[in-house]
Amino acid sequence: MRTTPPVIAASAAVALALGLTGCAANGGGDDADAVTITLATWRTEDTAMWEEEVIPAFEASHPGIHVEYAPVDTNDYNAAIQSQLEGGTGPDLIMCRPFDVNRQWISKGYFDDLSDLDAISSFDDTALTAWAGDDGAPYCVPVASVxxxxxxxxxxxxxxxxxxxxxxxxxxxxxxxxxxxxxxxxxxxxxxxxxxxxxxxxxxxxxxxxxxxxxxxxxxxxxxxxxxxxxxxxxxxxxxxxxxxxxxxxxxxxxxxxxxxxxxxxxxxxxxxxxxxxxxxxxxxxxxxxxxxxxxxxxxxxxxMADMAIGLNADSEKKEAATEFLEWLGTSEFQQLYVNKLPGFFSMGKEPVTYDDPLAQEFAGxxxxxxxxxxxxxxxxxxxxxxxxxxxxxxxxxxxxxxxxxxxxxxxxxxxxxxxxxxxx
Structure with a gap:
């Protein structure tokens, strides 16, 4: 698979970040020092939901942090992310496959250990096990199950x-x-x-x-x-x-x-x-x-079935901002919002959520x-x-x-x- 040379990709990323910051500033916000973090995902079909609903909700309560949703076709996702990470151009946040694929990525050092993250306490061991390493530590924050x-x-x-x-x-x-x-x-x-x-x-x-x-x-x-x-x-x-x-x-x-x-x-x-x-x-x-x-x-x-979670790129240069996003994933605000924008995907958190869709609520039951x-x-x-x-x-x-x-x-x-x-x- 052809990949973008690291220098070119890095320059493009910087330009994009500057462009996003400038657009936000021109819109009247005082965020000249805003940080842009990138979230890689295979959920191409959810782009509108994340960009129009989920990310704005996060940014509203976390001024100074912008999130770029970067979907890759599901069939190409694993190879593309590995190539980016090995080339030093990986995203700050990585949507995690469950079980064996993720365990391989953990063994390669792609993720940070999230044991000290407060959000981890929002989930029980059963919810976390699909994204744990051989050491038993959590490396991704659960997002949803089916x-x-x-x-x-x-x-x-x-x-x-x-x-x-x-x-x-x-x-x-x-x-x-x-x-x-x-x-x-x-x-x-x-x-x-x-x-x-x-x-x-x-x-x-x-x-x-x-x-x-x-x-x-x-x-x-x-x-x-x-x-x-x-x-x-x-x-x-x-x-x-x-x-x-x-x-x-x-x-x-x-x-x-x-x-x-x-x-x-x-x-x-x-x-x-x-x-x-x-x-x-x-x-x-x-x-x-x-x-x-x-x-x-x-x-x-x-x-x-544990379906998706999000982890932190061990080589990210924006870990503070990325960690704030991961902490938000553990809140009932995110979980309630997410499951009602995407009926049929369920919160894995300890705190109960309600589902607006009657069939989704019946399924959750x-x-x-x-x-x-x-x-x-x-x-x-x-x-x-x-x-x-x-x-x-x-x-x-x-x-x-x-x-x-x-x-x-x-x-x-x-x-x-x-x-x-x-x-x-």
Missing amino acids: LAGFYYNKAIFDELGLEVPTTQQEFIDVLDAIKEDGTYAPLALGSADGWQLAYNMLYQVGPNYWKGEEGRLGLIDGSQKLTDPAFVEGFTVFDSFSDYLPSGFESISYEDMTQLFSLGKAAILPDGSWQISQINTSGLDVGVFGAPPANEGDTRYQQE LKEGAELTSRLALDRLSAGQPPLDDEIWRVAQLMYNTGMTPEEATAELQAGLDSWYVPAQ
Whole structure:
């Protein structure tokens, strides 16, 4: 990839900073000594929100600091940031990927340790773990997570006299009733995209059997294996939903699923909270429920995926200003503003926030009374070849498309993991 020579890039950055300062001064503000800090991010789609809503809110309470939002296409982001940092032209603030990518960046010395930041106390250890280093220290301030759940069409449930299930058997009973009626597809679910089978189905229902973080961390430390009964049971429950798919499900893509549900042709859509805005445009009366446990009264596990955080470039020359921005990220002012400007992305802070969007508030309610757990294979288990996460996408498709059994799937996955992953390392 071609990169801008450091001297040219630095000169351009200085010119830009001077230009921004001059524009602000000409606008009537007394900020001739203002500092401009740059925030690098892969969220190109959020540019207007940050530039028109979030950054002005910060600047209003922090005179003398300007923030430049610098988005990079998500597919190019990792390589671009690494190139900039290695070349000495990196941004002051860096949006952090969760788990393995970020851990690599920490090991390369890209980030400052944020243990002494007051904002860190706004988050519990579960929220911080996706951006912690091997030393356990926090290197990024959490911004938002996403959740997974089952959207359901309330009109169809009312028409068929159905209730939101509270156990796995009740869930199957609901699906059986929809299938027997024959008017609607029970699940808006296809197998053309392996990632969504993993993220929106297996990683939703499975944690109720491998006990969320207990199972996930057990795979990481080597005390558990995918061939253990709890994991086989989780895969078995995932497999049981294959009886309720639409005709031609093998060719139904992720986009097709959403359309099928939005057109009122399917009763339930397994999907992520990031789809809230699109679901809202359907005009349907939609609710959401989490994957129910096996038995009434059992602990319910809710998938919450750490999505984005922001860290401090260890080589930044504007750390004082950048640190003020990071401290602001830990406030309820930022968290409340952010989640309501971007429905479907949720605060990871300890202090509760309210959501203006009713469906977002309902989604957020899934965390209440549940043990939160992350996606199974993104932490350490996919850092080698073959990556466990990618392999799960593959075998999930084989289970639905070819009849691969849960026992065969988990045995194949464990064999692949054993070929390179040594927990002690």
